Amino acid sequence: xxxxxxxxxxxxxxxxxxxxxxxxxxxxxxxxxxxxxxxxxxxxxxxxxxxxxxxxxxxxxxxxxxxxxxxxxxxxxxxxxxxxxxxxxxxxxxxxxxxxxxxxxxxxxxxxxxxxxxxxxxxxxxxxxxxxxxxxxxxxxxxxxxxxxxxxxxxxxxxxxxxxxxxxxxxxxxxxxxxxxxxxxxxxxxxxxxxxxxxxxxxxxxxxxxxxxxxxxxxxxxxxxxxxxxxxxxxxxxxxxxxxxxxxxxxxxxxxxxxxxxxxxxxxxxxxxxxxxx
Amino acid sequence: xxxxxxxxxxxxxxxxxxxxxxxxxxxxxxxxxxxxxxxxxxxxxxxxxxxxxxxxxxxxxxxxxxxxxxxxxxxxxxxxxxxxxxxxxxxxxxxxxxxxxxxxxxxxxxxxxxxxxxxxxxxxxxxxxxxxxxxxxxxxxxxxxxxxxxxxxxxxxxxxxxxxxxxxxxxxxxxxxxxxxxxxxxxxxxxxxxxxxxxxxxxxxxxxxxxxxxxxxxxxxxxxxxxxxxxxxxxxxxxxxxxxxxxxxxxxxxxxxxxxxxxxxxxxxxxxxxxxxxxxxxxxxxxxxxxxxxxxxxxxxxxxxxxxxxxxxxxxxxxxxxxxxxxxxxxxxxxxxxxxxxxxxxxxxxxxxxxxxxxxxxxxxxxxxxxxxxxxxxxxxxxxxxxxxxxxxxxxxxxxxxxxxxxxxxxxxxxxxxxxxxxxxxxxxxxxxxxxxxxxxxxxxxxxxxxxxxxxxxxxxxxxxxxxxxxxxxxxxxxxxxxxxxxxxxxxxxxxxxxxxxxxxxxxxxxxxxxxxxxxxxxxxxxxxxxxxxxxxxxxxxxxxxxxxxxxxxxxxxxxxxxxxxxxxx
Numbered sequence: 001x002x003x004x005x006x007x008x009x010x011x012x013x014x015x016x017x018x019x020x021x022x023x024x025x026x027x028x029x030x031x032x033x034x035x036x037x038x039x040x041x042x043x044x045x046x047x048x049x050x051x052x053x054x055x056x057x058x059x060x061x062x063x064x065x066x067x068x069x070x071x072x073x074x075x076x077x078x079x080x081x082x083x084x085x086x087x088x089x090x091x092x093x094x095x096x097x098x099x100x101x102x103x104x105x106x107x108x109x110x111x112x113x114x115x116x117x118x119x120x121x122x123x124x125x126x127x128x129x130x131x132x133x134x135x136x137x138x139x140x141x142x143x144x145x146x147x148x149x150x151x152x153x154x155x156x157x158x159x160x161x162x163x164x165x166x167x168x169x170x171x172x173x174x175x176x177x178x179x180x181x182x183x184x185x186x187x188x189x190x191x192x193x194x195x196x197x198x199x200x201x202x203x204x205x206x207x208x209x210x211x212x213x214x215x216x217x218x219x220x221x222x223x224x225x226x227x228x229x230x231x232x233x234x235x236x237x238x239x240x241x242x243x244x245x246x247x248x249x250x251x252x253x254x255x256x257x258x259x260x261x262x263x264x265x266x267x268x269x270x271x272x273x274x275x276x277x278x
Numbered sequence: 279x280x281x282x283x284x285x286x287x288x289x290x291x292x293x294x295x296x297x298x299x300x301x302x303x304x305x306x307x308x309x310x311x312x313x314x315x316x317x318x319x320x321x322x323x324x325x326x327x328x329x330x331x332x333x334x335x336x337x338x339x340x341x342x343x344x345x346x347x348x349x350x351x352x353x354x355x356x357x358x359x360x361x362x363x364x365x366x367x368x369x370x371x372x373x374x375x376x377x378x379x380x381x382x383x384x385x386x387x388x389x390x391x392x393x394x395x396x397x398x399x400x401x402x403x404x405x406x407x408x409x410x411x412x413x414x415x416x417x418x419x420x421x422x423x424x425x426x427x428x429x430x431x432x433x434x435x436x437x438x439x440x441x442x443x444x445x446x447x448x449x450x451x452x453x454x455x456x457x458x459x460x461x462x463x464x465x466x467x468x469x470x471x472x473x474x475x476x477x478x479x480x481x482x483x484x485x486x487x488x489x490x491x492x493x494x495x496x497x498x499x500x501x502x503x504x505x506x507x508x509x510x511x512x513x514x515x516x517x518x519x520x521x522x523x524x525x526x527x528x529x530x531x532x533x534x535x536x537x538x539x540x541x542x543x544x545x546x547x548x549x550x551x552x553x554x555x556x557x558x559x560x561x562x563x564x565x566x567x568x569x570x571x572x573x574x575x576x577x578x579x580x581x582x583x584x585x586x587x588x589x590x591x592x593x594x595x596x597x598x599x600x601x602x603x604x605x606x607x608x609x610x611x612x613x614x615x616x617x618x619x620x621x622x623x624x625x626x627x628x629x630x631x632x633x634x635x636x637x638x639x640x641x642x643x644x645x646x647x648x649x650x651x652x653x654x655x656x657x658x659x660x661x662x663x664x665x666x667x668x669x670x671x672x673x674x675x676x677x678x679x680x681x682x683x684x685x686x687x688x689x690x691x692x693x694x695x696x697x698x699x700x701x702x703x704x705x706x707x708x709x710x711x712x713x714x715x716x717x718x719x720x721x722x723x724x725x726x727x728x729x730x731x732x733x734x735x736x737x738x739x740x741x742x743x744x745x746x747x748x749x750x751x752x753x754x755x756x757x758x759x760x761x762x763x764x765x766x767x768x769x770x771x772x773x774x775x776x777x778x779x780x781x782x783x784x785x786x787x788x789x790x791x792x793x794x795x796x797x798x799x800x801x802x803x804x805x806x807x808x809x810x811x812x813x814x815x816x817x818x819x820x821x822x823x824x825x826x827x828x829x830x831x832x833x834x835x836x837x838x839x840x841x842x843x844x845x846x847x848x
Contacts, residue, residue, distance in 0.1 A: 171658070
């Protein structure tokens with residue numbers, strides 16, 4: 001295993017963007033894992049005496065209108081937000097990649113059917129569709145993930161399909177066909193690995209978008225339920241105090257931006273590494 | 279030649295990479311006289327293109343630097359002049375044309391305007407006058423209707439016409455020197471002959487000096503006055519073409535000349551026709567009145583009803599076991615479609631194809647099973663033909679595992695044998711295609727084809743993308759394998775010289791039909807059809823005294839792909 005990792009590490013070291021992105025992301029992962037140890041206060045503990053305190057040594061990020069320590073809430077929020085970003089992208093990625101591969105490779109009626117179905121999904125405004133699905137399933141993160149998987153796969157399917165349409169005419173695909181390889185083998189073993197780079201890069205920027213939709217859904221009261229600490233919810237809650245207590249929105253907002261930055265640096269670096277731009 | 283127009287002395291170009299500097303061009307010196315055509319010959323990586331780019335300081339990478347030497351034009355050293363001055367040298371003094379006109383013409387600009395642009399920039403004339411000059415140039419480079427074709431976009435023209443347009447763009451600045459970088463490599467032979475003739479005519483009428491970069495010694499022999507042979511950035515030999523081709527001094531040049539497929543020495547080694555095979559055995563391939571049609575997409579909405587394009591029209595052909603048949607024709611002649619239909623990779627519209635007695639149309643399942651286990655293909659572009667993510671060993675192992683022809687534990691051994699067969703070191707099992715040369719990849723591709731123990735190998739332009747010495751090696755490999763494994767070989771090529779040296783029988787295709795077929799010797803010695811004769815005459819022979827083309831030959835055959843442009847209904 002370590003022998004395989006050495007070239008990977010070499011490739012990463014030569015790309016400062018990728019390295020910076022990965023460091024940033026792992027920082028968030030560490031924070032999320034160690035949240036119980038680092039956070040100085042209970043993130044949901046309310047304290048009427050400490051309401052709307054500005055940042056100080058005791059509460060570096062200040063407190064909110066319930067007297068909760070924002071620093072602790074931001075740290076605990078990393079758990080929820082990382083989960084949203086990863087799960088919210090993983091399932092759309094898997095579904096979309098599979099559908100796109102099959103539609104692009106088989107072409108013809110299968111392709112037309114899938115593409116028209118995708119058109120139908122795209123015809124609805126994204127949030128409206130998400131909201132209706134969550135409304136049917138009932139509010140909560142699980143519904144959010146299901147809704148995301150049902151709606152978010154379309155971009156991946158289209159990306160992969162476009163790549164497959166090009167790749168299936170490449171000579172090594174014809175060679176595989178003429179050697180009697182089965183359809184699934186050609187699709188998933190030979191073509192998909194060569195088609196997937198663009199989607200991997202896109203999934204990184206998609207993490208950012210999912211993070212923001214998660215925040216939007218939570219803001220509407222359909223995602224993360226209070227009092228759980230989640231950055232999007234915290235931004236939303238601080239909105240009414242923005243002129244008097246800016247710290248409530250600023251620090252979770254900064255966290256979202258920094259995490260997003262980490263994802264997009266990683267995405268850029270991966271794109272370079274996988275040769276997407278060549 | 280009188281005194282030199284351009285004089286290169288001790289030119290060196292160094293690439294400073296991560297592993298330290300590498301000298302790519304080493305102490306190169308040559309002169310170019312007025313009205314002279316100098317051929318720069320060498321294989322890929324010899325530095326011939328880089329040399330010419332260095333002359334006008336158009337380095338393909340900022341890591342490349344001219345470290346020493348002078349390039350003297352009009353008494354000044356253009357390696358030292360300012361950026362503004364070199365810009366006026368580019369185009370006005372030295373024009374360039376490239377191998378692929380499609381990527382060097384602006385697709386969104388009318389062809390005439392692209393020529394007029396250079397005239398306006400370099401000669402400082404207004405739009406109307408520039409247009410008049412551009413029309414004149416269009417006529418000079420052989421556009422039959424300049425005023426109408428002025429308004430055409432590059433995609434509306436065929437490859438040959440695009441190359442003419444690119445020459446027109448280069449001429450628009452009225453240069454004294456034209457650098458032609460493999461100007462005809464992407465073109466069919468008859469078109470190539472026309473373009474070469476055009477360049478020679480331009481030399482006559484304009485007194486143009488030309489540096490012709492090419493890997494094809496035939497082209498050099500036909501067009502150039504002097505030849506410079508390059509290898510690894512060094513000039514091995516330079517001199518009058520008759521001297522260099524007649525008495526090559528350097529062993530590499532001798533090898534290069536020996537590798538040229540039109541040499542009589544090579545013809546002698548062609549496989550002797552196999553007379554006895556024809557009578558007794560059953561044909562391995564039987565093609566009867568085959569039609570392949572494709573729907574023309576993107577036009578159906580307004581043109582009323584689906585339109586079709588016929589790629590293969592009523593072809594009948596029989597191939598005996600052990601035979602080597604060459605299928606020749608220009609691009610769009612349907613030769614690749616024929617091969618794909620034969621292997622069951624393209625649906626057949628009409629007619630019958632049988633492989634070893636199994637009909638692909640009526641007994642599809644049975645025939646396909648047979649085809650997949652007993653035939654294999656070798657492709658043109660060696661890099662595209664191999665999955666870039668698999669090592670050669672993994673690729674071969676997969677074929678062997680899927681075909682189940684070898685027990686699992688014997689697979690590594692068989693991979694070694696296959697690599698031996700195609701002349702690759704066994705270490706190549708662990709390499710990926712991108713770390714290998716084109717010739718090595720092509721050998722790996724052939725190893726993959728052999729992994730199925732095929733009766734039939736279809737090679738589709740499998741040497742077209744390779745250097746001549748490598749081409750010769752691959753052709754030798756095929757000849758050797760054929761003998762050892764009793765293969766039937768269907769060799770598709772546009773290069774008639776290679777077909778002549780390898781195949782016993784040749785089939786000439788034109789616009790989806792077979793126009794001539796017969797024993798290679800006979801067809802080449804006495805072609806019955808005018809088209810075949812035009813194809814053969816268009817091959818630039820390495821003997822400078824065999825002139826290229828009877829004048830105007832080959833032009834009676836239009837170079838457009840039929841149907842593709844007009845959507846020919848069937």
